[in-house]
Amino acid sequence: MITGELKNKIDGIWTTLWTEGSTNPLTNIEQVTYLLFMKGLDEAELAKEQDAELLGLAYDGIFPKEKSYLRWNVFKNLGDAEDMYNKMTQEIFPFIKGLGGEDESAFSKYMKDAIFQINKPSTLQRVVSAIDNIPMEDRDTQGDVYEYLLSKLATSGTNGQFRTPRHIINMMVALMKPTPEDIIIDPAMGSAGFLVAASEYLRKNHSDLFLIQGLKEHFHQNMFHGNDMDTTMLRIGAMNMMLHGVDAPNISYRDSLSEDNKEKEKYTLVLANPPFKGSLDYEAVANDLLAVAKTKKTELLFLTLFLRILKPGGRAAVIVPDGVLFGSSNAHKAIRQEIIENNKLEAIISMPSGVFKPYAGVSTAIMIFTKTNAGGTDHVWFYDMKADGYSLDDKRNEIEANDIPDILARYNNIENEKDRKRTEQSFFVPFEEIKENDWDLSINKYKEIEHENIEYKDPVEIIEEIEKMESEICNELIKLKEILR
Structure with a gap:
């Protein structure tokens, strides 16, 4: 920032x-x-x-x-x-x-x-x-400079880009812990923020990969993939990756949702904040994506795409608008059911709407899941993020309150979360309960709020106290009046 x-x-x-x-x-x-x-x-x-x-x-x-x-x-x-x-x-x-x-x-x-x-x-x-x-x-600092420059697109009112704050990107990468063997993609890459963050994570946590020839070549040539439909953003993304020491990232001019994108079971990790730009024409969308959920909504189609392009065992951490979690249309329910019932949904991290201010005020969540094609969702971990280290207004000033360290610590020790109550900031919800609730993934559906019982005084007693105070005020005014005479 x-x-x-x-x-x-x-x-x-x-x-x-x-x-x-x-x-x-x-x-x-x-x-x-x-x-x-x-x-x-x-x-x-x-x-x-x-x-x-x-x-x-x-x-x-x-x-x-x-x-x-x-x-x-x-x-x-x-x-x-x-x-x-x-x-x-x-x-x-x-x-x-x-x-x-x-x-x-x-x-x-x-x-x-x-x-x-x-x-x-x-x-x-x-x-x-x-x-x-x-x-x-x-x-x-270099990443922050890039992010601030790119934010000028949104504030200009034209060519608006939905920017993902750097600290949110870093959190998602830290949650997923990329490995030197991973093949990583962001199908809506923009300036390549997720890919850059993943490369930095690997440099910091797996520096020995550069001493092993096969892994070093994989890092520079085969690990990082990104698609976008804006050639300017592709240029900026390519420069961003090169500045961060990735010699030959696989960056393509491509509509990831189109019939032209034939990729299937190719990647082991998806990191993305896909565009929520409303609707597309059915004619422009790949038929196999529509087979899972017939919809024009890009946020749902991208989720279907992630499942298609991931290898079995591949993981995804993606940002979705809140509507994906509780939308009641057949398409909304179908994609949620596909992820929960036929694959393994790991976590839903609900984020406050101010996270994307001043460029957007939409409420979002992070979905983390693994492609299995054979189910595996026993229970889903929910976390209610209330603060991300910055004020949730348009100014986004740095503040002390920050749930990100707690999110990372708890996710890394997720077995210890099983005894947490629904009244706490994070908790588990079993598969059967989610199924019974029509695959609803809204945290408010399962969160319990403790209401503190407050005992109020009898109204007659309150009136008597007011009368007593009024009497005391009148007596003091009489005394004051006598002094002033």
Whole structure:
């Protein structure tokens, strides 16, 4: 979450581009992302050079030595605005576009059509100066910068993207504990936030995978998959993944719900916050998805898709709007029944509506399930999240109340939850009870509220006390009046 000085710096860059005549928010985000990518690339290269020097190893970097101005630390100091602009448009940007190599890597594929659109040398110089003052060494800060930039899409009123807060993404990844053998997908990837978070989790918790050749290659080439229908977001996602050290993510321009998507039982982990954009045309949707639940609602179709593309034993942690949990249509009931009865529903984590403010006020929940094709849901763990570490208004200021550490601790020791009462913040509900309630997964259906019995005084007694107080006030007023005479 970005606040204070860093937020003001990004707002300043935004204002500079806006006042210079660039009013398309998507274009502005893309241009700033190119420059942030260039800066981050150089910082990553400097770190690798320092490590190689420390270990006494030879290192052949990505930047040609005879063109030092391709590197941010030299480029930013070019004093002449015209020279900076010419080098950027004629050499540096083509160099960035070609970083993915000659093959059809995700990066090279989606950078092919990229255009540098900061059209004034003076504007470029001002933006470069401002970006240089943004610290990008820390990966969390880098992620926050990306998230805040992308939030500009929603606040602009056009091209709105439903952003998932970084701390919610990190919580979901921590709940699922990705392994070095996983094959991970986000079928509605946007800027690749879930994929980046999963890669960071693996770096932190399974750093030894980079010492094993097969796992290292799997990490860079086969582990991460993402689909989106916006080429700009695909470019941003590819840059995001590359900046976070994933050489060749499998990122595709694809409508995941369409008949063109033939994937089946391919992945071991789904992490997603699919779009809740209402309805689709039946004609555009894959027939096998409609066979499970005939509906036009994207949130239901995506759940069906997850079950299809997961391998048996594969897991999913996905965000759904509350309506998915208690909707009474045949389609709503059918998809819930499919997940609960024919697979294994593990948990429902109900989130407060303020989690997605100021960009959206929808109430949501996290569903965690495992594909089995043979049932396995004995009981479902429910958790009523009341706070996520930030105020639930539009300002989203940091606060002390935060249920996320408790959620992680309890989920990791879920067997200890069996004796919890329905009046507590988390509890189990058995399969049979959910079935009897028409597969309803709303936490309020099962949560019990303790009502404290309060004994009130007899009304006559209350009236007598009021009369006594009035009498005392009158006596005091008489005394005061006598003193003032």
